[in-house]
Amino acid sequence: MTWEIAINRTIRNNVPRVYNVLERHPYIKDLALELRKAKLDVINNLEKYVEETVESVKRIGGIPHVVSDSHEAREVVTKIIGERKRIIMGKSMVAYEIGLREHLKRLGKDVWETDLGEFLIQLANEPPSHIIAPAVHMSKERAEELVREALGGLSEDATHEQIVARVREFLRDKFINAEVGITGANAISADTGSVILVENEGNIRFTTVSPSVHIAIAGFEKIVPTLPYAMMEALVQAAYAGLYPPTYVNLTSGPSSTGDIEMKRVSPAHGPKEFHLILLDNGRVKASKDSELSEALLCIRCGRCHLHCPVYRVLDGKWGTPPYSGPMGAMWSYIVYGNANHSLLCTHSGGCKEVCPMKINIPKVLERIKSRAWMQGKEVL
């Protein structure tokens, strides 16, 4: 029942807002089409673009790492962090994909999610149910109860604003004292090695700038050819998520630096002294070689397909292997976890395909995965 209330409120709040954004800013649809072309080029030449990105990151003073799977990714993060204890995280589905928070907790680190939705998920010890609003299955009442129990300091029947204010107060100290900030990336530009992150809360700004070490971790498919395309992806993603204009777009190119003395560029300055970019394969290269599956790599994680999908609603958001959910999640559960079962539940209503900014033919991709599931004799959910 809580889920039904929460999702109905979400649909009422979000779906009309996306249509309004697209009507008010008609150029967004053109940007999306242009972006699709650029991303197709990357997918068709994935390894070449990974190499270019690696060289660009080195050139700007960052440290690139290319990893093939979750285990290797966790090992690299563990080495970078070393003895450091205090870690803040934000905006990374790949971190969830590789089980990073739990891994760091097992190592005895003090780890906090800083995105409000992810923070609520951490408190509840539950998996995320939506790719941009991970706590979408929680009603305001449930979020209030969680925050009151974990942090205290909330009056009965607290408002949305009071809940957010209490979390803000708690996390302030974590932001200031963190030694390592871990983020994902909305896009990475191959030509400059820059990472773009789009957000509204301000937590990413803190996470990328406040600690002395910034680790960005992302899948290969987040690479776009040039910096303008990376900016484009941030704008298109925000618009189709219904959050346009985004409050913040963060651009990180290597560690902090200054050129204020004789214009000689030196590093670090006030921000991080180390910048690491971890690029993860985990099934992406294999998918890029398949004529139909490769379409899934175009996904910009806007989350629009979820709210137009009857299966996602009927299954209470529990469709896909977390953090990947909904129609995109049914595709991505196969790509990164090899789980084809979710595809079998698709009813091919086609709502996802109609609203996807990248024009991904999601039902066709799922049909492809379904045929593999049957051929492999997979157990149906």
Ligand code: SF4
């Ligand atoms: S599949 Fe399309 S609509 Fe769904 S999250 Fe990805 S880009 Fe957005």
